[in-house]
Amino acid sequence: MSAEANLQAADRVAxxxxxxxxxxxxxxxxxxxxxxxxxxxxxxxxLAVNFPEFKSKIKQKRENVIVVKKYVPPPPKVERKIVKxxxxxxxxxxxxxxxxxxxxxxxxxxxxxxxxxxxxxxxLIGVPEAPPASGPLLAGTGGVTLPERxxxxxxxxxxxxxxxxxxxxxxVILQAIILKDGTVGEVEVLNCNRPNMGFEESAxxxxxxxxxxxxxxxxxxxxxxxxxxxxxxxx
Numbered sequence: 001m002s003a004e005a006n007l008q009a010a011d012r013v014a015x016x017x018x019x020x021x022x023x024x025x026x027x028x029x030x031x032x033x034x035x036x037x038x039x040x041x042x043x044x045x046x047l048a049v050n051f052p053e054f055k056s057k058i059k060q061k062r063e064n065v066i067v068v069k070k071y072v073p074p075p076p077k078v079e080r081k082i083v084k085x086x087x088x089x090x091x092x093x094x095x096x097x098x099x100x101x102x103x104x105x106x107x108x109x110x111x112x113x114x115x116x117x118x119x120x121x122x123x124l125i126g127v128p129e130a131p132p133a134s135g136p137l138l139a140g141t142g143g144v145t146l147p148e149r150x151x152x153x154x155x156x157x158x159x160x161x162x163x164x165x166x167x168x169x170x171x172v173i174l175q176a177i178i179l180k181d182g183t184v185g186e187v188e189v190l191n192c193n194r195p196n197m198g199f200e201e202s203a204x205x206x207x208x209x210x211x212x213x214x215x216x217x218x219x220x221x222x223x224x225x226x227x228x229x230x231x232x233x234x235x
Contacts (some may be wrong), residue, residue: 136177137217139224145216147178147226153211157230160198170199170232174207180221182212190227203230 139146163170172192177185187204207228214221 136223136225137215139178139215139226143217144222144224147182147212147215147224150182150211150213153209155206155209157202157206157232159232159234160202163194163197163199163232164234166197167234168194168197169234170194170197172199172203172230172232174203174228174230176207176226176228177223178212178215178226179223180214182214184208184210184212185223199230199232202232206230 137144160170170193173190174187175190176187179185184207187207189200189204192200207230212226215224215226216222
């Protein structure tokens with residue numbers, strides 16, 4: 001700044017001081033407040049006009065600000081290891097050059113010829129009879145015929161008194177053994193539609209008195225299991 005400019009600024013400041021002192025000696029509060037505001041505005045104008053270096057210094061300080069950044073180290077380099085795969089070799093068996101020992105030659109055994117039959121032997125033509133069974137057979141199967149009841153031996157079963165009074169009809173199914181002589185052996189109850197009414201006992205007692213034409217297997221009589229049904233009707 002030049003000397004003339006400094007003198008002008010000093011004159012202005014002195015004039016302002018005289019104005020302030022004159023205003024403050026008047027004793028009026030409003031004038032003092034108004035004078036203070038005018039003085040502040042004049043000071044700002046004087047500084048802006050006569051001291052341009054002040055603005056430039058502020059800008060220069062702002063331009064010379066150094067920004068410090070935190071140092072971040074670069075990521076470490078990762079070395080990749082190359083793993084070589086091992087080649088697996090398969091062992092191939094080497095055949096044995098020596099041949100196997102040949103198997104011994106076996107001569108076929110001579111067939112045994114049957115002895116010739118004498119001329120007086122009789123030949124049987126047809127199916128021979130089966131050996132006799134050790135127990136009763138099942139009638140109607142395996143070439144066994146069914147036994148037939150003789151009508152002259154039929155005895156009607158006695159109707160149980162308890163069932164007669166209660167007006168109840170019944171049916172009993174028995175399994176009987178018909179012997180080869182036509183008589184009845186053991187009898188077993190298979191089913192009864194009205195149990196504990198006396199039908200079973202009455203049916204067994206009557207069937208054991210019956211007689212049969214025996215069952216036949218081929219040309220001989222045999223013992224057989226035979227199913228017998230006995231009905232009890234009120235009529």
